[in-house]
Amino acid sequence: MENFTYNTPTLVRFGRDAESETGDLVLQQHCKKVLIHYGGNSAVRSGLLAKVEASLTEKGIEHLSLGGVVPNPRLSKVQEGIDLCRKEGVDFILAVGGGSVIDSAKAIALGVPYAGNVWDFYSGQETAKACLPVGAVLTIAAAGSEMSNSSVITKEEGDLKRGYRTELCRCRFAVMNPQLTCTLPDYQTQSGCVDILMHTMERFFGGVPTMALTDGIAVALLQTVMKCAKILKQEPDNYEARAEVMWAGSLSHNGLTGCGSDGGDWSSHQLEHELGGMFDVAHGAGLAAVWGSWARYVLPSDPQRFAAFATQVFGIAPSGTPTETALAGIEAMEAFYRSVDMPTSIKELGVEVSEEQIQILADKCSFQGSRTIGTFRPLNRDDMAAIYRMAKGD
């Protein structure tokens, strides 16, 4: 195992009607003016936005709003938020929404105190030294951004989707009411479940020996999410299942399932980021579409680890070579994806990707051949292209 740092400062209020406590939580931050950042009309239609605004007003907290965040949130909206915060003297950002909204809020928070262009952080040219405080009222269980140290932004010019990690941007608090997720369409619910699974699987396949406790927690989380995803397929308003998935979403990406394993692999995420940048697909669905191909491609580097995954997560009895057990585990995972109508190829994602586009995806994902991705097996541009080709699905 590796040394590790564990940092989860986010105060969580979890449960029914938790959003009514938002005003109290913001008040404890001793800020002067709050930007409420949100996405589309659902926050307005559902009455959530009005409820949150009322909660702040009741506590005498000055606030203004900025909506319009889209999935795969855009740099232009982030810049609009930065300009607004500076003009209005905002000193706290409250995200009301899912991962896209929280990521956009984090990017604004990083941009306000920075003299240059906030994209400098996402392009890897600069390291953030300051960040406005951020809080979240979560409406989608998926990205785990409410407790994570990361955010992902898409720059329209060049369709570049990039992530940035810093401890500075961890939310001060997260309000999580599973009831708010009960009306999500099934595709979005299942896509969220895949994202949650993948945040733990990226860490499980970090490529270094980890801790038995970390593996045990990871297995419990994966099994719980798969079980509940199937329940939600039949009963979308099952509160208990929504709650399990929502809490799993936070624990899957706050660092807990990576303790001792030094960070994780993240190749599937990087490969999906390029797909998301080019085709604007749902993030979780994109992950499901590439994971099996990634897994089969890298499996020879450590069949035992994949065999352990098969045995521990799916209870598959070891038989034959470790590779055979490993392949049975990959197939079991893909069978789960299919059982909840998630894709296992790019074609099933609704995208026909050409060989020319595969080259562009690999070029972008490898920063024009200047970087590798992943730790289980480091992947160069050719590897990336090969995996996209395997995942193409025709």
Add this chain to the structure above:
Amino acid sequence: MENFTYNTPTLVRFGRDAESETGDLVLQQHCKKVLIHYGGNSAVRSGLLAKVEASLTEKGIEHLSLGGVVPNPRLSKVQEGIDLCRKEGVDFILAVGGGSVIDSAKAIALGVPYAGNVWDFYSGQETAKACLPVGAVLTIAAAGSEMSNSSVITKEEGDLKRGYRTELCRCRFAVMNPQLTCTLPDYQTQSGCVDILMHTMERFFGGVPTMALTDGIAVALLQTVMKCAKILKQEPDNYEARAEVMWAGSLSHNGLTGCGSDGGDWSSHQLEHELGGMFDVAHGAGLAAVWGSWARYVLPSDPQRFAAFATQVFGIAPSGTPTETALAGIEAMEAFYRSVDMPTSIKELGVEVSEEQIQILADKCSFQGSRTIGTFRPLNRDDMAAIYRMAKGD
């Protein structure tokens, strides 16, 4: 499941030589003067204290020391610390030791800004409103105080051992190097493992329906600790096993294994606190001595929950009535305790307790009959006496 709050603000640095980062971590707290609080001579002999002092001096941080904390830490030492901190203008307390030292540090931190007697918090007469910041360099895996919101202090007058919980006292940071625990005597190691197990079991038996994810994490933690306790019996300097136990100690008491279950039962802890106050026994060993009797006494209130414990933790196949499966689980737990030379009765703890003493224990534990303890089944003074009698062991 119940609504819950999750609050784990403690920054953890975990791994080999982590203590060398202490100076950096204290520096980030922007304090003026640090009290280094420690226990007996082992911190001095091992060179740890000198290393920590050097780490602070190197960063230009002013500091002074107060040692002499004993197991079941005393109110008189806490008062000595409070007086010293006030006299010297200390504004940060660094605990170097195990749970007793951290608990003593937390009590000092609560006492310094409070005009009255710090015991007021532990006796339940007052609620703390302020607390000096505390950090910890952990040397014993057991109490989980490094990430918990609680501390337990013994008042010499009347042998009163009482706990107090407040979010204010959570450590700002915890430095955890499993190497530091490799030289612990086996009895202390195993006693620590029991304490860790019990922090999760108290929550598992909280008496209300909880979350599948919480149960899954709890089971993973219990199984890992039992496996590693047995390894450490044979190989006390096995780093990996020490690391698993140390990290489990923190996760077992930081709130993670109680999410959705509203706090936990804590009867075994309360019953043991009285034993500890009267006989000064090792806390974990005391817990092992009373748990089986508590379990058999309360089992009829919900045999299914104990059967689930048997099945999930020990893989016992359900057979006969739930009560039969449940009893097999309790026996499996006691068999584990015996396998690591932990007691399953007060007699095996080395204490002959008389009927008169049992009455005194029950009187004290029930605050002279004025309170019940526990949530799985609330216990009054007569119940407490009955359990002590069952646990007596003759």
